[in-house]
Amino acid sequence: MAVRYELIKTCKQTGARLGKLHTPHGTIDTPVFMPVGTQATVKTMSPEELKAIGAGIILSNTYHLFLRPGHEIVREAGGLHGFMNWDRAVLTDSGGFQVFSLSNLRKITEEGVSFRSHLNGEKLFIGPEEATQIQNALGADIFMAFDECAPYPAEYDYVKQSMERTSRWAERCLKAHARPNEQALFGIVQGGMYKDLREQSAKDLVSMDFPGYAIGGLSVGEPFPLMYEILEHTVPLLPTGKPRYLMGVGSPDALIEGAMRGIDMFDCVLPTRIARNGTCMTSQGRLVIRNAKYARDFGPLDPHCECYTCKNYTRAYIRHLVKAEETFGIRLTTYHNLHFLVNLMKEVRQAIAEDRLGDFRDQFFAQYGLSED
Numbered sequence: 001m002a003v004r005y006e007l008i009k010t011c012k013q014t015g016a017r018l019g020k021l022h023t024p025h026g027t028i029d030t031p032v033f034m035p036v037g038t039q040a041t042v043k044t045m046s047p048e049e050l051k052a053i054g055a056g057i058i059l060s061n062t063y064h065l066f067l068r069p070g071h072e073i074v075r076e077a078g079g080l081h082g083f084m085n086w087d088r089a090v091l092t093d094s095g096g097f098q099v100f101s102l103s104n105l106r107k108i109t110e111e112g113v114s115f116r117s118h119l120n121g122e123k124l125f126i127g128p129e130e131a132t133q134i135q136n137a138l139g140a141d142i143f144m145a146f147d148e149c150a151p152y153p154a155e156y157d158y159v160k161q162s163m164e165r166t167s168r169w170a171e172r173c174l175k176a177h178a179r180p181n182e183q184a185l186f187g188i189v190q191g192g193m194y195k196d197l198r199e200q201s202a203k204d205l206v207s208m209d210f211p212g213y214a215i216g217g218l219s220v221g222e223p224f225p226l227m228y229e230i231l232e233h234t235v236p237l238l239p240t241g242k243p244r245y246l247m248g249v250g251s252p253d254a255l256i257e258g259a260m261r262g263i264d265m266f267d268c269v270l271p272t273r274i275a276r277n278g279t280c281m282t283s284q285g286r287l288v289i290r291n292a293k294y295a296r297d298f299g300p301l302d303p304h305c306e307c308y309t310c311k312n313y314t315r316a317y318i319r320h321l322v323k324a325e326e327t328f329g330i331r332l333t334t335y336h337n338l339h340f341l342v343n344l345m346k347e348v349r350q351a352i353a354e355d356r357l358g359d360f361r362d363q364f365f366a367q368y369g370l371s372e373d
């Protein structure tokens with residue numbers, strides 16, 4: 001079995017779970033936040049720094065790597081692990097989301113998606129078989145079925161057709177999967193914001209017996225309360241002995257709320273993306289380091305943080321580097337933001353172990369947003 005989920009305990013206060021995800025590249029404690037390394041690197045971070053932060057699994061993106069450098073080069077390099085010199089776990093997403101969001105001129109048919117490369121306009125095609133073969137070449141420990149992430153908002157009939165096609169595509173991915181004993185293929189539940197379609201999607205995918213399930217089609221611009229409502233409806237339809245992965249989430253509050261609703265795995269570009277313009281996550285809320293008020297502030301980004309950045313550098317110094325466009329500046333903010341979320345999930349796991357995740361959520365929200373920049 002490529003990937004095995006071990007359920008340790010369920011929080012008595014909430015629906016949250018403590019678990020372990022056993023993979024060929026190490027065991028990951030869940031709930032877990034997975035840093036995103038779209039083009040085979042978590043931008044500005046080395047593998048050693050990611051390990052120091054405590055990252056046990058990182059994401060890379062099929063669509064981007066298919067376009068550049070090409071999955072065959074990655075295969076020849078020994079897969080993503082060899083290519084990146086990363087010996088812990090890797091997850092690749094099928095790139096469907098990128099095709100739909102990045103490239104224009106795309107055409108969806110039963111066969112798959114035709115689109116133009118966002119790099120050079122070249123006409124390309126990816127379908128379930130191609131997405132599976134590409135991800136087999138990339139060699140991730142966990143990879144995603146090819147799906148369509150319906151836009152938000154979207155008409156019921158469109159979402160129904162799209163979801164039913166995604167289920168047929170999932171079947172085709174299973175058939176095309178070359179090495180089920182080495183790589184785990186996760187199904188992706190779709191169905192938009194329609195509970196009956198979510199139910200149908202979950203039923204279809206659970207009947208195909210995937211080793212894990214992603215919940216797609218969320219964090220696409222819908223209000224948070226609606227996302228949580230769909231989660232509350234969808235998660236109970238999934239087997240308790242398999243991991244649940246909420247794609248594209250997210251902010252500290254959404255991670256806690258998602259964990260409380262039984263999500264085990266999260267990914268989001270937020271911490272790395274906002275770090276590159278100098279926005280930092282702190283226990284008091286977001287901090288925009290370029291703000292003039294930090295020019296003579298010789299304290300750490302976050303006084304409650306034990307990370308390398310906060311132990312060795314000041315807000316004044318990091319502000320200077322970011323304003324001077326010195327890359328060391330965004331390396332320090334990236335390191336801190338990733339540590340912030342990885343550490344937050346460690347605190348969430350501790351709270352689940354002690355049956356107090358509800359209280360933890362209240363304490364966190366009381367602090368967070370106090371000094372919103």
Ligand SMILES: CCOC(=O)Nc1nc2cc3nc(NC)[nH]c3cc2c(=O)[nH]1
Nearest residue numbers: 093094095096097144149216217219248
């Ligand atoms: C990158 C994705 O390719 C997939 O494996 N499918 C997929 N990805 C998603 C990524 C998402 N990111 C967000 N918010 C930032 N929402 C997402 C949904 C999907 C999805 O439904 N399906």
Ligand SMILES: [Zn+2]
Nearest residue numbers: 305307310336
């Ligand atoms: Zn820090």
